[in-house]
Each structure stands twice: as structure tokens, then as C-alpha cells.
Amino acid sequence: MEVKTVWFAQRNRSARAHNPPRFVRERREDGHEANAVQGPALPDESTVHFVLDLAIRIGEVQMSSGAGASDATATIIAVANAYGLPHCEVDVIFTSITVTCHRGVDHPPITSLRVVRSRSLDYTRLALVERLVQDITRGEISVRDAHIELNKITTAPHPYPRWLATLAYAGMAGAIALLIGGDAAMAVFAGVITALVDRVGRLLNKRALPFFFQQVVGGALATTAALALVASNLLPEQTRPTLVVAAAITVLLSGLSVVSTVQDAITGYNVTAAGRTIEVSLMTAGLIAGVVLALNVSVGLGLPPQTLADPLTPSALRLPLQTLAGGAAAGCFALASYATRRAALVAAVAGAAGAGGYSALVLAGVGTIAASAVAATVIGFTGGLISRRLRIPPLVVAVSGMVPLLPGLTTYRALFELAVERTINGLPTLMIAASVALALAAGVVLGEYLAQPVRYGLGRLERRFAGPRMAGPLRPTRRRLD
Known part of the structure; x- marks a missing residue:
């Protein structure tokens, strides 16, 4: 079956922020044309894994610092949206965080899971992670640089003896x-x-x-x-x-x-x-x-x-x-x-x-x-x-x-x-x-x-x-x- 792309429909003017599904014109065997949904335009699969890992680790730091599940959920979605993943579902159940990125009907979703094991109070770490999230949502840092910065924050010793x-x-x-x-x-x-x-x-x-x-x-x-x-x-x-x-x-x-x-x-x-x-x-x-x-x-x-x-x-x-x-x-x-x-x-x-x-x-x-x-x-x-x-x-x-x-x-x-x-x-x-x-x-x-x-x-x-x-x-x- 030959598929020929004719046009893309955008449901929202903010394509970069919301990344809507693509509508393509399919030419069927009987000669008629029909619309089909192929899902949003996403980065390559390795980048999706990289972004999900970053977002879920940020959520882990928040949960281990005493933040609520709603805070962690909204933060993970904001980070994923900032890096071009508009359709993500987050499930927080106290001891684990699961994030799924939907890629339309033609591709299977990508899921990432992380267990929240340690719960220690370090409000400096929480503040630094929140500043990192602000830089991410403003588009001021790349995903790889954000990973490096997050590793520095989570591995740094406590600020006081x-x-x-x-x-x-x-x-x-x-x-x-x-x-x-x-x-x-x-x-x-x-x-x-x-x-x-x-x-x-x-x-x-x-x-x-x-x-x-x-x-x-x-x-x-x-x-x-x-x-x-x-x-x-x-x-x-x-x-x-x-x-x-x-x-x-x-x-x-x-x-x-x-x-x-x-x-x-x-x-x-x-x-x-x-x-x-x-x-x-x-x-x-x-x-x-x-x-x-x-x-x-x-x-x-x-x-x-x-x-x-x-x-x-x-x-x-x-x-x-x-x-x-x-x-x-x-x-x-x-x-x-x-x-x-x-x-x-x-x-x-x-x-x-x-x-x-x-x-x-x-x-x-x-x-x-x-x-x-x-x-x-x-x-x-x-x-x-x-x-x-x-x-x-x-x-x-x-x-x-x-x-x-x-x-x-x-x-x-x-x-x-x-x-x-x-x-x-x-x-x-x-x-x-x-x-x-x-x-x-x-x-x-x-x-x-x-x-x-x-x-x-x-x-x-x-x-x-x-x-x-x-x-x-x-x-x-x-x-x-x-």
C-alpha cells in the first residue's frame, strides 16, 4: 500500500509546546484517500529514553525530599514537555514512579520505572533541583547538560557537617x-x-x-x-x-x-x-x-x-x-x-x-x-x-x-x-x-x-x-x- 504525505494539521498554534498529532493522507488500494493518525512528531527513541530518565530522576529527588505526588507528577510532565514529549502519563505510588510516553498508534509506547528507596531531608538539594527544572522549562539547558547537572546535585555532599x-x-x-x-x-x-x-x-x-x-x-x-x-x-x-x-x-x-x-x-x-x-x-x-x-x-x-x-x-x-x-x-x-x-x-x-x-x-x-x-x-x-x-x-x-x-x-x-x-x-x-x-x-x-x-x-x-x-x-x- 503506497502512502503519500499530503498535509499536516495542527490543532494548536503552539506546536513546539504541545506537539499535536500528524494527520496524513493515505492512498488505499481501491484508489480512494483517507486520513490516518500517525502520532506526534517525537525525537528518536534513544532521546526519548534519555528525557524520561532525566524526568523520572528529578521526580525521585522530589519524592525523597518529602514533596507530594502531585508536585512530582506535574514536574515530570513539565520536563518531558520541555524536551518535546507532549503525551506522557505519570503514575506515582509512594515507593515507585512510572512514566509512559505515547507515540501514536503506529509506535509502541516507551515506559520508564524508578523505585524511590531513600527518604532523607536535604532541602538544599531540593532547591537546586527546582532551579534546574526552571532552567529546563525555560529552554536554557540541553537534556544532556541537565543530566550532568542533576548528577552533580545528587552526588554532592550535604552543605553542612x-x-x-x-x-x-x-x-x-x-x-x-x-x-x-x-x-x-x-x-x-x-x-x-x-x-x-x-x-x-x-x-x-x-x-x-x-x-x-x-x-x-x-x-x-x-x-x-x-x-x-x-x-x-x-x-x-x-x-x-x-x-x-x-x-x-x-x-x-x-x-x-x-x-x-x-x-x-x-x-x-x-x-x-x-x-x-x-x-x-x-x-x-x-x-x-x-x-x-x-x-x-x-x-x-x-x-x-x-x-x-x-x-x-x-x-x-x-x-x-x-x-x-x-x-x-x-x-x-x-x-x-x-x-x-x-x-x-x-x-x-x-x-x-x-x-x-x-x-x-x-x-x-x-x-x-x-x-x-x-x-x-x-x-x-x-x-x-x-x-x-x-x-x-x-x-x-x-x-x-x-x-x-x-x-x-x-x-x-x-x-x-x-x-x-x-x-x-x-x-x-x-x-x-x-x-x-x-x-x-x-x-x-x-x-x-x-x-x-x-x-x-x-x-x-x-x-x-x-x-x-x-x-x-x-x-x-x-x-x-x-
Whole structure:
């Protein structure tokens, strides 16, 4: 059968951006002519494999840094479109990413798969990858140069030494101790205990101990150290171990991907959200098991019983201190997660705004859950407005800013009531802690969503992938025609 190409129909003026299917005129055996679709004009097969590998590796970096599935999906499609692959399907299921490039009816699709194995917080790496994606979507870098740049980013060491991250975690614990009502002595003890927990966790991680057991060890070690210091009479009498342990628990809770879990659930990635939910639940269960184990052992050994610290009474006099402590905690967490200095500064501002707003709302008589949701929404909104202009991923500001508000003290109170006091009151308290965590994550996601129309308006990519964007480009940028 002789095939003769007569014309090409373009469905869109932006042929380079959308690369429409080609319509060709076929001359059949009976002498009549008919239209047939041959698919879009694509690069050669080796180039398609090269582009898919680049896009899927960028998505892997985003997922391993805590970005949501919608962010990774939109970024992969934007990168593929920038290099001439207009028809790609992306499937993200928490532990793997699959990308398929459709090449019309005459050629089989090309599929690439990559497993997301490691999940470590390195916000500098995430920021560098986002800048690379911006260069790609603007047409400022070739696919091979982008591969080389991505290899440099993923193989580069952390920007700060590991001991600095330990000091940052200690500073974060000390700031949280001040935030929830402790004094300077409690802040110092919370920092020392948290540094010890971090170093022990580092050793266990080198030996590939599963993270569940690392959480068990961390919770048990923090509780045991605080109770042992008080029982040995090495601390002042007014020192309350409840606040020290609560600060350490908050640090352990900060590493959980609560924000991305809620983001995936809201944006419709239910399988990924379910996987993240199981991970967060399992890590929290490990922390609970460690704390309860330490409390039960202390009771069995006959250590002096420790009373729970009373909830902090709202006071206008403590509002400036709480604001500063919240900013310090957020900034320290950003440094511990290897964020850039600019990102850490912005995160500190967001944390101060969130902590100050939360304290002011509680002082005005607003409930804990509602105050947490409103403060987190402010964090997401203001962080979303500022971070893009400063070329900082909104995820860094959102996660770091909400860290000071995590319910570490409420969680410890619930576990103490269940393990030591043996009362059923611990279950409602534990549900309150879970509700506060959910309110924080949902508020951050809502704030980022509200900030999008204010920044750029809703572009085509946002309408296609409904929901807030914490990483990656907000909308695809057309590649320049050379």
C-alpha cells in the first residue's frame, strides 16, 4: 500500500509546546484517500529514553525530599514537555514512579520505572533541583547538560557537617522547651538530651536499623534520660521533666511527612496518601512504644513519680518570648534539614509568625485545634507568597514553619495518662494530639493553595492538577524557539 504525505494539521498554534498529532493522507488500494493518525512528531527513541530518565530522576529527588505526588507528577510532565514529549502519563505510588510516553498508534509506547528507596531531608538539594527544572522549562539547558547537572546535585555532599545538624536539633529542642513554658535550665537539658538522641540515631542508621525501631529507641532514650536526671537530684527541684521530654518528642515528630500525606489525600493521590499514612502511623507508634516502655520501667524500678506539667496559661507577657522561640525552632529545623541560609531565615520568620499567631489566638479564647489550623494557614499563605520570589521551595517554609506547633506536650500527656496513671483519659488526649497534627498539615496545604492565585493566577497546569503546589514549577513555561 503506497502512502503519500499530503498535509499536516495542527490543532494548536503552539506546536513546539504541545506537539499535536500528524494527520496524513493515505492512498488505499481501491484508489480512494483517507486520513490516518500517525502520532506526534517525537525525537528518536534513544532521546526519548534519555528525557524520561532525566524526568523520572528529578521526580525521585522530589519524592525523597518529602514533596507530594502531585508536585512530582506535574514536574515530570513539565520536563518531558520541555524536551518535546507532549503525551506522557505519570503514575506515582509512594515507593515507585512510572512514566509512559505515547507515540501514536503506529509506535509502541516507551515506559520508564524508578523505585524511590531513600527518604532523607536535604532541602538544599531540593532547591537546586527546582532551579534546574526552571532552567529546563525555560529552554536554557540541553537534556544532556541537565543530566550532568542533576548528577552533580545528587552526588554532592550535604552543605553542612553532620555535627552542625545535631546542634541545630538541640537548639530546636531548647526553643520548643521555652515555647511550651519551660525556663532556661529546661531548654539546656532538652537540648543535651536531644543531641544525645540524634547521635544514637545516627549510629543506628549506619547499621541499617529500621526507622520504626529507631523511633522506639529515640522515645525511650529521651524519656529515660529526663527521668534519670531528675531522680539523681542533679537538676534543680523546679525542673519539670514533662517539658524536657515533650521537647524531645516534638523533635522526633518533626521528621514525619505529615504535610505531604495530607497534600496527597487532598489532591486525589489516594494510594500514595495511604502509603504515607501507614508510614507516619508506624513511626508515631514506634515513638509511643518507646515512651511508654520508659515510663513503665521507671514505675517498675520505683523511681519517684513525676507529675505532669500543667498546660501553659495564656499570657500576654510571654507572647514575645513564644514568638522568638517559635522562630528559633523553625530556623533550627531548617538548618538540621540542610536548607540554605536564606531558606532558614524565611522559615524562622514563618515559624515566628505561626507561633505568635497561635499564642495570640489561644490568648483570645480560641480552641487549640482551631488556633493550630488558622496559624498553619497563615504559615502556608505567607510562605507561599515569599518563597517563590526568593527561589525557595514552599515545602521548606511550610514544614519548618509548622514544626514549633507540633503537639509534643499533648502527646506525652496522653502517654503518661495511659502508662502511669492508668486512666482512660489518655485516649481523648491522644485524639486531640492527632487532631492538632491534622489541622496543622491541612492548614499549611490550604494556605499554599490560597497563595497560588495571588502570585500568578491559575495556569493550565494548576487546573489540570488541582491542588496546592509545594515544589516544582507552578505552570509549564514554553521553551524558546531557536
